[in-house]
Amino acid sequence: DQQVKQNSPSLSVQEGRISILNCDYTNSMFDYFLWYKKYPAEGPTFLISISSIKDKNEDGRFTVFLNKSAKHLSLHIVPSQPGDSAVYFCAASADDSWGKLQFGAGTQVVVTP
Amino acid sequence: NAGVMQNPRHLVRRRGQEARLRCSPMKGHSHVYWYRQLPEEGLKFMVYLQKENIIDESGMPKERFSAEFPKEGPSILRIQQVVRGDSAAYFCASSPAGGLGQYGYTFGSGTRLTVV
Numbered sequence: 001d002q003q004v005k006q007n008s009p010s011l012s013v014q015e016g017r018i019s020i021l022n023c024d025y026t027n028s029m030f031d032y033f034l035w036y037k038k039y040p041a042e043g044p045t046f047l048i049s050i051s052s053i054k055d056k057n058e059d060g061r062f063t064v065f066l067n068k069s070a071k072h073l074s075l076h077i078v079p080s081q082p083g084d085s086a087v088y089f090c091a092a093s094a095d096d097s098w099g100k101l102q103f104g105a106g107t108q109v110v111v112t113p
Numbered sequence: 114n115a116g117v118m119q120n121p122r123h124l125v126r127r128r129g130q131e132a133r134l135r136c137s138p139m140k141g142h143s144h145v146y147w148y149r150q151l152p153e154e155g156l157k158f159m160v161y162l163q164k165e166n167i168i169d170e171s172g173m174p175k176e177r178f179s180a181e182f183p184k185e186g187p188s189i190l191r192i193q194q195v196v197r198g199d200s201a202a203y204f205c206a207s208s209p210a211g212g213l214g215q216y217g218y219t220f221g222s223g224t225r226l227t228v229v
Contacts, residue, residue: 004155034217043117043204043220044156049213089155091217098169099146099212103155 003027004092006104014112019077021107023090026071030092034101035064035075038087047088048075080111117142117207117221118187125227132192132199134224138207145188146218147180150202159203162188163211195228202226 005024013019021035031052036044050057050064050073057064063076077084090104118137126132138145143164148156158172162182173180177195182188192199202225208218 006155032213034213036217036220041222041225043119043206043222045220046217049217091156093213098161099144099208099218100158100161100169100172101146101148101156101213101217103148103157105153105155 002105003030004090004102004104006090006107008107009105010108010110012110012112013080015082016079019075019080019084019109019111021075021077021088021090021109023073023075023104024071025073025092025102027092027094027102028071029094029096030102031095032093033064033066033073034091034093035062036089036091036103038089038106044089077109080109082111082113085109085111117205117219119203119205119221119224121224122222123225123227125229126195127229128196129194132195132226134190134192134203134205134226135187136190136205136207136221137187138205139209139219142207142209142219144208144211144218145182146206146208147188147190148204148206148220150204150223152201156204159190161211168211192226195226197228200226200228 034049035047038044087106091101147159161169206218
């Protein structure tokens with residue numbers, strides 16, 4: 001039962017342009033959402049998060065948007081840089097779940113010169 | 114200030130052998146989560162432990178898998194009689210208290226288990 005879905009397995013974007021990654025979820029109990037970035041042979045590293053009481057959170061080049069009615073969130077990276085090439089995972093948690101995360105399958109981002 | 118340490122980084126086991134994966138949480142962290150990533154998939158929750166207690170093992174396969182987090186020493190994920198389908202990357206994460214906090218929790222670099 002895949003409760004968090006990332007339907008785009010890959011994304012190629014030119015350096016300097018905007019990267020938009022999408023994530024959909026089905027569980028209305030989710031109230032906290034995170035994006036993790038992962039390089040090969042490394043563990044995921046936290047990128048940005050958003051609580052369900054907000055619809056936008058911004059941190060430097062990274063902005064996450066949450067549309068609760070559509071059960072959809074997106075991550076915008078602008079401008080994209082070569083070091084952003086990685087796999088990005090969307091994750092969600094419900095308040096009563098001890099911090100247990102449900103992950104999407106990930107989107108491989110490739111930033112080209 | 115070391116992060117979450119997992120060892121070994123790579124582990125090769127023959128079918129039927131036992132695999133032991135170790136996780137040392139960050140200093141001061143007493144909560145540990147284990148996740149598994151199968152090829153081409155996202156991470157899947159396995160188990161959440163505090164020192165000497167299993168809090169949530171809803172993601173653990175019913176057989177062959179066990180986890181512990183003793184009062185002293187690292188957390189151990191143990192897989193008995195491994196099969197090829199156990200081949201995956203196993204990640205451990207730690208937090209100072211239960212839950213995610215503002216910045217999620219910190220993951221280790223993982224143990225890549227290959228069953229031959």
